[in-house]
Amino acid sequence: MTLQPYPPASRDDLVEELHGTPVSDPYRWLEDPDDPATKDWLTAQEKLLSAEMGALPGRDGFKSRITELLRSGSIGAPVWRGERQFFMRRTPEQEHAVLYTVDPDGTERALLDPMTLDPTGLTTLDAWQPDKEGRLLAYQVSVGGDEESSLYLMDIAFGDRIEGPIDRCRYSPVAWLPGGESFYYVRRLPSTEVPDGEEQFHRRVYLHRVGTSTEEDVLIFGDGLEKTNYYGVGVSRDGRWLQISASRGTAPRNDLWLADLSASAASSPDLVVVQEGVDAQSGLQFGRDGRLYVFTDRDAPRARICVTDPSTPQFENWRDLIPQDPEAVLSDFAILDDLDRPVMLIGWTRHAISEISVHDLVTGERLGEVPTPGVGTIGGISERPEGGHEAWFGYTDNTTPPSIQRYDARTGETSLWAASPGAVEVPAVNTERMTYRSADGTEIHMLVISKPGVEGPRPTVLYGYGGFGLSMTPGYSASILSWVEQGGTYAIAQLRGGGEEGEEWHRAGMLANKQNVFDDLHAAAEHLIATRVTTASRLAISGGSNGGLLVGAALTQRPELYAAVVCSAPLLDMIRYELFGLGATWNVEYGTVEKPDEFAWLHAYSPYHNVREGVSYPATLFTVFQSDTRVHPLHAWKMCAALQYAQASDRPILLRNEVEAGHGARAVSKTIELAADQLTFLAYHTGLTQ
Secondary structure, three states, rough: OOOOOOOOOOOOOOEEEOOOOEEEEEEEEOOOOOOOHHHHHHHHHHHHHHHHHHHHHHHHHHHHHHHHHHHHEEEOOOOOEOOOEEEEOOOOOOOOOOOEEOOOOOOOOEEOOHHHHOOOEEEEEEEEEEEEOOEEEEEEEEEEOOOOOOEEEEOOOOOOEEEEEEEEOOOOOEEEEEOOOOEEEEEEEEEOOOOOOOOOOOOEEEEEEEOOHHOOOOOOOOOOOOOEEEEEEOOOOOOOOOEEEEEEOOOOOOOOEEEOOOOOOOOOOEEEEEEEEOOOOOOEOOOOOOOEEEEEEOOOOOOOOEOOOOOOOOHHHOEEEOOOOOOOOEEEEEEEEEOOEEEEEEEEOOOOEEEEEEOOOOOOOOEEEOOOOOOOOEEOOOOOOOOOOEEEEEEEOOOOOEEEEEHHHHHHEEEEEEEEOOOOOOOOOOEEEEHHHHHHHHEEEEEEEEEEOOOOOOOOEEEEOOOOOOOOOOOOHHHHHHHHHHEEEEEEEEOOOOOOHHHHHHOOOOOOHHHHHHHHHHHHHHHHHOOOOOOOOHHEEEEEOHHHHHHHHHHHHOHHOOOOOEEEEEOOOOHHHHHOOOOHHHHHHHHHOOHHHHHHHHHHHHHHHHHOOOOOOOEEEEEEEOOOOOOOOOOHHHHHHHHHHHHHOOOOEEEEOOOOOOOOOOOHHHHHHHHHHHHHHHHHOOOOOO
């Protein structure tokens, strides 16, 4: 296939000296989406993409199969408040999941359907929280993928919107007080009260009284603290205890405060320090038995659960209930206390595979295990607010659409509570759990998914993330199944920087250790080649967001190792990343150019600054979203221009720039179109034929 000429892009002689190092930035003009030159360049890139993708075979087949597999729909775990039940479900025909409620008389009805709110499909339901009595619902929606949530209140019985919008509520928790008359929430300061460029920051905790103007909201917490702080807020089931947490950006640590609302007013809580200035993460849950349960990785990087009295919540009073496990990571817990012998259920991940154990609530003694459907991923474990003997959890694996399982502690049995509503024919696959050694000898785990009976080197996609403590666990994926069904192999590496092995594993891939993540990916590729799973000419890599940084670094560090790359919503200019989107909240993960040593780390691997003219780079498809307010698409725009200029081979460098879409949730039809383009591109450039 003959590649059309790349759109012209002027190269400016812009060089800045940072900490004594000259740093060039020839495509800085592409940072301005409103510049006519940027608009013209994006239009030309769109035409090039259309021409190149239109010439590739197999897209209709991928699109059709992905569509079929996504007809499984989805189902969410139930939440009980008062006499009502709430859950999310997406049927095969729906673009978005719908929030349903089951009324006291057993009638099920749709409570919030994003397509009813907006038939264009551009509105997403970002979060929801019923009050403690199940009478009012706080919910948050955003439009066009911008994730700029507005908060509304609904009367659940009648389905009427009674308040809103309350803007600037992105990522806001909602903590109701008993009676449904007021709640705590988090809101950013108005743009008129913050410096230019800092409109995404400066959050505060407020108390809002239902039926009053937000102008009357009471400022509770956050004034004068770090501008990039995120705040958590929660109120115990009985309404007595308020907890507030604060973390600087995405830092893996938090400060934590507690107030007894029976001894101080909700509008002026007397907050007591639980944890402050400590390099650890902790959270609190108030038991119906009067005890305070602490979920923490303090002195326990794989996490543990401690117990204390709420009146003495500080660290020196914590007592281990569930100690740290030497191998598994403690991920979740639930309390079932309507039993002769109350128990605690503990969720674990062992090399990213989920399991649940049962423990005596008083002593922590291990009593047994919860049966699970298979080797896969378990979602959050939930119980009724008033206690009971039942728990619910989500389950999925590589061939199983999401389901909700019910565990009965009286019988020790697990049963299917609700399956995804659509019936689909899922292809048979083999999932192999591999281990390999990275450059420094560290053992890394990897899942390798393939079609039964397929042997010899095959077109392979290697996927990774390696950041922010997020774990790569098995899950139902229409894209992966479509690829494997055609005879390809899909590998998912559990790189350092993730959470698969606990907080130490995360920190081994952040800040000064970030190169470990890239080395782990290269070693995964070399292992797949050495074991004849694939060859360099048939190996692709794929990643998004922080995973986009991963594959961007990989293609610049080891271009000969990969045939094709899909780089989605990536960070790529690591010198200026803090200036755009939510970048300033991530310098606790990556580092800041303001400090000489941290600048050196960033400059050493920043993909945009490591593009070299005359190198034969892999075929690369950048997929970005113009409404992305987390990672600005300018990263991919600049990198695309740089690679198009530098490319020494005829392998294409393409940009897919999608409007009215963002970093997170989207309509199913948009997901299908994106996935079909990505798989078609990868298939052609790795030799996978349909």
